[in-house]
Amino acid sequence: MKSNSYEYDVALSFAGENRAYVEEVANSLNKRGIKVFYDLFEEANLWGKNLYEYLSEIYQNKARYTVLFISGFYNQKLWTNHERVSMQARAFQESREYILPVRFDNTEIPGILKTVGYIDLQQKTPEELATLIEKKLNKDQTFFRRRWSKLSTMINAKPFIFSIKIIDQDEKQVKNAKVVLVANNSTYLEGISDETGLAHFIIRTRKLYTVLIAHPQYPAVMFKNINPKEDIEVTIEKTEGFGSVIINKSGAVPGLTGKIEPIRKSDKVLALYADNIAIEDGSHQPYDFELNKSISLEDNGGNIIHLTFRFFQGRIALVDYCKHKSF
Missing domain, CATH: 3.40.50.10140 (Toll/interleukin-1 receptor homology (TIR) domain)
Known part of the structure; x- marks a missing residue:
């Protein structure tokens, strides 16, 4: 046969x-x-x-x-x-x-x-x-x-594999990093780096993507207009006290009890809802915010976290955070 x-x-x-x-x-x-x-x-x-x-x-x-x-x-x-x-x-x-x-x-x-x-x-x-x-x-x-x-005759271009390798400043593989590829039309692909630092994606339509990378022990990383035709390697560096998270519609921030939900009120205005979390000492919600400007959140246990939104498109947000320090 x-x-x-x-x-x-x-x-x-x-x-x-x-x-x-x-x-x-x-x-x-x-x-x-x-x-x-x-x-x-x-x-x-x-x-x-x-x-x-x-x-x-x-x-x-x-x-x-x-x-x-x-x-x-x-x-x-x-x-x-x-x-x-x-x-x-x-x-x-x-x-x-x-x-x-x-x-x-x-x-x-x-x-x-x-x-x-x-x-x-x-x-x-x-x-x-x-x-x-x-x-x-x-x-x-x-x-x-x-x-x-x-x-x-029904199949379009063949799918292919796009891989991102994530290492730290000591060239050690970073596992459990959240990686999201966001296309210009706001569709997205999600992945998590494995023990070897690799996150794999099955690409079925040829587009340019914004690459978002988040990890609770590293600040956020973002690259725009990435063509997935060739695999890439990304080095991320630790900053003491900082972490990052990717929010899909709504989600939790490590160190806080409760959830947050960023929304787009208009083409130019972004806003944030927080469940059982005070924003900026109890300001009215939804609270208007700007990219790359820090805001403070406090949960019902008195934990205070400072957030900075680095990216928001569709319902995907890339967020840096750091724990409030008492002096």
């Missing part, structure tokens, strides 16, 4: 700790005449290539299906998570199952819903799994050929 549309019938994505099982699956598929992407089958081909770009192309465009071997090890790896994001970009593009999850354990993987059907590997030998993969390919081959010509 060969695929005329793709270089590979199936690509295997797994953590190295699970290689023994996966290699048996790969060998079994290979013996059945199924074209499988398995890294050890491709050593000569991978030699010298930019693996970041090449593997993105494999998992996003060159395989009919990807089998995702889920385990606790998989969730901890940089490369496997890069592969996963590439798969998900493809899954967004097509209205059919593309990612076939199989589980060594119950680890949760970002973007893979618990309701998606999976195969329990504790109940399947590698040979049995290879048989199931072969059946899946055989079942869908005729249907896929009939449907693809129609489907391809």
Whole structure:
């Protein structure tokens, strides 16, 4: 059985700790005449290539299906998570199952819903799994050929992966930074940096974006008119006592009990509601504010925080904050 549309019938994505099982699956598929992407089958081909770009192309465009071997090890790896994001970009593009999850354990993987059907590997030998993969390919081959010509005319530009790496002044990766890309039409994409400092975004429409970055231990960072065609690296620096947060419609500020909700009263006037929080010693709400000018908030516990709005568009706000110091 060969695929005329793709270089590979199936690509295997797994953590190295699970290689023994996966290699048996790969060998079994290979013996059945199924074209499988398995890294050890491709050593000569991978030699010298930019693996970041090449593997993105494999998992996003060159395989009919990807089998995702889920385990606790998989969730901890940089490369496997890069592969996963590439798969998900493809899954967004097509209205059919593309990612076939199989589980060594119950680890949760970002973007893979618990309701998606999976195969329990504790109940399947590698040979049995290879048989199931072969059946899946055989079942869908005729249907896929009939449907693809129609489907391809409905798809616009292919989605692609845009990544932002966030490091601090000591060149250490910053994890758990909130990153939001805001387009000129106020649509947005949200992400959070992982253990390696990377935040990944699936770009489906080519636009310029304002990049917002916030973290409770770092001041806010903003870049305007960013073209996502190339990945970027951002260095953020700590300032003692300062943090930042991105508010989507409404949200909390660390150190305060209650929520705030910025609004746009008119083209030129911004205002702020605060729930169970006094603004500027109890001023009337909504309280008019300006970008880049500090205002003080106090909650019902006497905690005082100074806020400075750096950006507000649509319902997305980027906010710096610092705790009031008593002298």
